[in-house]
Amino acid sequence: MSDTVEIRHRDTKARLALTGAEPVSWRVGGTEYLWSGDPAHWNRHAPWLFPVVGASAGGAVTVAGRAYPMAQHGFARDSRFTVVAQAEDSVTLRLTDTPDTRTHYPFAFRLDITATVRDGVLAFACEVHNPGPEPLPYGLGFHPAFPWPFAGGERAAGGGYAVRFEHPERPAVPEVGPGGLLVRSERPLPLDGDTLPLDPEMFTEALVFLDARSRAMRFTAPSGAAIALEAEDFPHLAVWTRPTAPFLSLECWTGHADWAGFTGELAERDSQRLLAPGARARHGVTLRFTPA
Numbered sequence: 001m002s003d004t005v006e007i008r009h010r011d012t013k014a015r016l017a018l019t020g021a022e023p024v025s026w027r028v029g030g031t032e033y034l035w036s037g038d039p040a041h042w043n044r045h046a047p048w049l050f051p052v053v054g055a056s057a058g059g060a061v062t063v064a065g066r067a068y069p070m071a072q073h074g075f076a077r078d079s080r081f082t083v084v085a086q087a088e089d090s091v092t093l094r095l096t097d098t099p100d101t102r103t104h105y106p107f108a109f110r111l112d113i114t115a116t117v118r119d120g121v122l123a124f125a126c127e128v129h130n131p132g133p134e135p136l137p138y139g140l141g142f143h144p145a146f147p148w149p150f151a152g153g154e155r156a157a158g159g160g161y162a163v164r165f166e167h168p169e170r171p172a173v174p175e176v177g178p179g180g181l182l183v184r185s186e187r188p189l190p191l192d193g194d195t196l197p198l199d200p201e202m203f204t205e206a207l208v209f210l211d212a213r214s215r216a217m218r219f220t221a222p223s224g225a226a227i228a229l230e231a232e233d234f235p236h237l238a239v240w241t242r243p244t245a246p247f248l249s250l251e252c253w254t255g256h257a258d259w260a261g262f263t264g265e266l267a268e269r270d271s272q273r274l275l276a277p278g279a280r281a282r283h284g285v286t287l288r289f290t291p292a
Helices: none
Strands: 004-009 012-017 023-028 060-063 066-069 082-087 090-096 110-118 121-129 136-138 145-147 162-165 172-176 182-188 195-197 207-209 216-220 226-232 236-240 247-253 273-275 280-290
Touching: 004 082, 004 090, 004 110, 012 110, 012 121, 172 207, 216 247, 226 247, 273 280
Parallel strands: none
Antiparallel strands: 004 012, 012 023, 060 066, 082 090, 090 110, 110 121, 121 280, 136 273, 145 247, 162 195, 162 216, 172 182, 207 236, 216 226, 226 280, 236 247
């Protein structure tokens, strides 16, 4: 059995790994626009984050007074999904609870991710289903990375690359403390209204825009070419790389890392969603390439 599945529409193609339902390739007109996953810098491409986003205090979540070990960003990105529907231009991948997931997250759940390609577009429809008898606390996020540079210019301060938000955002973000936990102090950003000129040295940690005004952001090249992320029901956005890594990640999240000092239950975690028994929640993300 293949470990990946490919979908295509004319000259737009995508390939997804069954591990994590992770897109590992997105080609438009023969050019690759997803990060290669080079382990010298970061060995992932575009992981899905579930059932938490970010780090959990003490590396665990608490449910009914019991601690359960929880890796940063959850376990979905390292879990094998199954194909439940496929066409030439789309595929639906599914993850459900198992005895192993219940050692980390003691809930019944189903996560469906449907990927569809169109001209210059890779779109995702996500559905979280709670088949269990109690409310389901969950977080969902998408963490795609793209080559930087992807269309000329330089990966440097003044190299002509920027992130342009749909609306002006606050020019300050929370600090990220030890263990990846958020702290209440903020760091300023050189954000000019809706535009963040990119400098690799600003990325000591992720830039986290909690409750962002925008639902879309564009990674723009000096030529005018752009890679856009458009999010549906993901209130938080983030931008991340490492100072020497040749990629940029645009992220969208329903939840976020614990605040430093948090000791409560998973259901009390800031921005964690609670899904009623039998209910379904839907979220969407679109990646869009626009040429110069």
